[in-house]
Amino acid sequence: MKFYDCATAPSPRRVRIFIAEKGLVIPVEEVDLAARQQHSEAFARLNPHRTVPVLELDDGSVLTSTAAIWHYLEHRYPHKPLIGCTAAERGRIVDLEWHIEQQGFMAVGESFRNKSKAFARHAFTGAHEYPQIPPLVERGRRRAVEFFAWLNAQLADQPYVAGDAFSIADITAIVTLDFARWIKLEIPDDHTALKRWQSEVSVRPSVCA
Numbered sequence: 246m247k248f249y250d251c252a253t254a255p256s257p258r259r260v261r262i263f264i265a266e267k268g269l270v271i272p273v274e275e276v277d278l279a280a281r282q283q284h285s286e287a288f289a290r291l292n293p294h295r296t297v298p299v300l301e302l303d304d305g306s307v308l309t310s311t312a313a314i315w316h317y318l319e320h321r322y323p324h325k326p327l328i329g330c331t332a333a334e335r336g337r338i339v340d341l342e343w344h345i346e347q348q349g350f351m352a353v354g355e356s357f358r359n360k361s362k363a364f365a366r367h368a369f370t371g372a373h374e375y376p377q378i379p380p381l382v383e384r385g386r387r388r389a390v391e392f393f394a395w396l397n398a399q400l401a402d403q404p405y406v407a408g409d410a411f412s413i414a415d416i417t418a419i420v421t422l423d424f425a426r427w428i429k430l431e432i433p434d435d436h437t438a439l440k441r442w443q444s445e446v447s448v449r450p451s452v453c454a
């Protein structure tokens with residue numbers, strides 16, 4: 246297997262944390278997004294979507310999304326489960342993670358991607374060029390603020406996002422909070438449950454690596 250990563254990007258960080266939580270050792274190839282290596286002929290051949298993370302399997306096939314890589318690795322290495330132990334847990338965790346990705350991670354991305362000069366002609370990833378839409382900067386930020394409030398309530402009476410165990414829902418949530426700093430969004434002081442969870446999760450070796 247080979248994991249195509251980019252040390253500075255939030256999406257592959259979700260896979261890095263997952264791999265570290267499981268204690269797996271997978272060879273890594275760094276893709277420098279700032280140098281636009283994702284658009285090189287070789288990488289576009291590997292992943293026509295031109296994004297990281299990518300997991301290349303031993304038979305040469307590739308997985309090109311965070312969720313696919315998580316599910317593949319969870320199935321292959323079931324120890325230290327990160328997507329639940331029962332069918333009910335798995336359903337709930339996947340459901341929560343999807344909402345966190347859509348309402349939090351994508352909201353921050355929407356704000357950042359429509360503002361940063363680096364993405365002036367690339368508001369979306371991939372081969373095609375799309376211009377930025379300036380009103381989305383504020384709309385994404387507002388969605389992220391509302392997401393913070395929801396997550397704070399979710400954590401009010403349980404240690405982790407999906408209950409008693411650390412899971413992929415926590416991974417996307419903590420990466421989203423760190424990503425939100427890119428749009429200068431911090432947790433409000435009155436979100437005490439979210440702050441408690443952030444300080445606990447941020448010191449996990451997988452997260453601070």
Ligand SMILES: N[C@@H](CCC(=O)N[C@@H](CS)C(=O)NCC(=O)O)C(=O)O
Nearest residue numbers: 254255256296297298310311370371
């Ligand atoms: N569906 C993919 C999306 C991954 C994604 O958008 N990755 C970003 C880095 S965070 C990327 O590769 N961007 C390349 C670009 O901006 O051209 C996933 O969740 O794994």
